[in-house]
Amino acid sequence: MDIARLGVHESVGAVCPPAAFVEQLQDVDAAVSVVDEDVSAVDAVVTFGHADAFVGLDWVHCIRAGYDDFPVEAYRDAGTALTNSTGIHGASVGETTLGLMLSLARRLHEYRDAQTERTWTTPAWDAPFTLRDERLTVVGLGTLGRGIATRGDAIGMHVDGVRRTPARTPHVRTVYTPDRLHEAVADARFVAVAVPLTASTRGLIDADALAAMRDDAYLVNVARGAVVEEDALVTALETDALAGAALDVFETEPLPESSPLWDLDDVLVTPHAAPLDREYPTDVARLVRTNLRHAAADGALVNRVA
Numbered sequence: 001m002d003i004a005r006l007g008v009h010e011s012v013g014a015v016c017p018p019a020a021f022v023e024q025l026q027d028v029d030a031a032v033s034v035v036d037e038d039v040s041a042v043d044a045v046v047t048f049g050h051a052d053a054f055v056g057l058d059w060v061h062c063i064r065a066g067y068d069d070f071p072v073e074a075y076r077d078a079g080t081a082l083t084n085s086t087g088i089h090g091a092s093v094g095e096t097t098l099g100l101m102l103s104l105a106r107r108l109h110e111y112r113d114a115q116t117e118r119t120w121t122t123p124a125w126d127a128p129f130t131l132r133d134e135r136l137t138v139v140g141l142g143t144l145g146r147g148i149a150t151r152g153d154a155i156g157m158h159v160d161g162v163r164r165t166p167a168r169t170p171h172v173r174t175v176y177t178p179d180r181l182h183e184a185v186a187d188a189r190f191v192a193v194a195v196p197l198t199a200s201t202r203g204l205i206d207a208d209a210l211a212a213m214r215d216d217a218y219l220v221n222v223a224r225g226a227v228v229e230e231d232a233l234v235t236a237l238e239t240d241a242l243a244g245a246a247l248d249v250f251e252t253e254p255l256p257e258s259s260p261l262w263d264l265d266d267v268l269v270t271p272h273a274a275p276l277d278r279e280y281p282t283d284v285a286r287l288v289r290t291n292l293r294h295a296a297a298d299g300a301l302v303n304r305v306a
């Protein structure tokens, strides 16, 4: 694979200015430039989103881990290599998830809300609790899941998890397979969702899974909105069948102004921002550089998904 001209698609602006990616790629052999929908002058692109014009290029690198909105078959049929950015979000999403859990347990969001009203209020005496000794179940134990599990374990939580492969995973006591999801979430105070959106995970956290959770449990979703049945979640929250939620991702993004999730007590809404980090372009550039080397050598790209 001969990648002489590499485009940085303007859609990467969703994460940081395209120029930041170009700057990080100054040292590669290929000529790097920012491109819009016209990709006729490049062999490969680094991009946030899909554009039909990409199909037919030699290689497309997605700066996200999730590539669920890319038409993977079309890339395969055209012989266009598609790679993703799994592997870079463990620390950022792990820390965001820990922060969200800490906020819910230590009531930090309540204090900030009160501050905006310039009021000096304390929560009900029995509302704050510590994460220490609470049980956390992480659904999906890849880069994100392990980033979350490591940090939960470090703060003294008892961490269990769910993954397809029933293999021992560091910082996780019991690894359940997906057919035992309800058992895995049943006794958890926090359930953190960190699976890719696929045919088998769409709606995975449905009314039955939510009903299997404790009524003092919190759901954290840092994966994709469609993994959780949002209507069922709202019902569970409104009927106190769940204590609360921290949600970074939604069925529709941006979250519509009419969504009840904005106003529910103990629901933290973050704008699909869990992995945002000033090192983002540096981390992506490391992957791109590695794959440019592979492209020039044997063509065996890492993180290849099509």
Ligand code: NDP
Binding pocket: 065, 066, 067, 085, 086, 087, 089, 093, 139, 140, 141, 142, 143, 144, 145, 162, 163, 164, 165, 166, 178, 194, 195, 196, 197, 200, 201, 222, 223, 224, 248, 249, 272, 273, 274, 275
């Ligand atoms: P990985 O591929 O590293 O990990 C995916 C994990 O999910 C693996 O442990 C895998 O199991 C598990 N899994 C897959 N299918 C199932 C299933 N049906 N039931 C249970 N577990 C399953 O991905 P990442 O951790 O890098 O990212 C995960 C997803 O998170 C991304 O696809 C993306 O959609 C989302 N994401 C969201 C971000 C945000 O901005 N909020 C940031 C980054 C990612 P096994 O280990 O057995 O293969």
Ligand code: 7N6
Binding pocket: 014, 015, 063, 064, 065, 066, 067, 085, 089, 272, 273, 275, 276
């Ligand atoms: C960047 C989000 C992913 O899949 O959704 C994330 O990696 C990226 C703001």
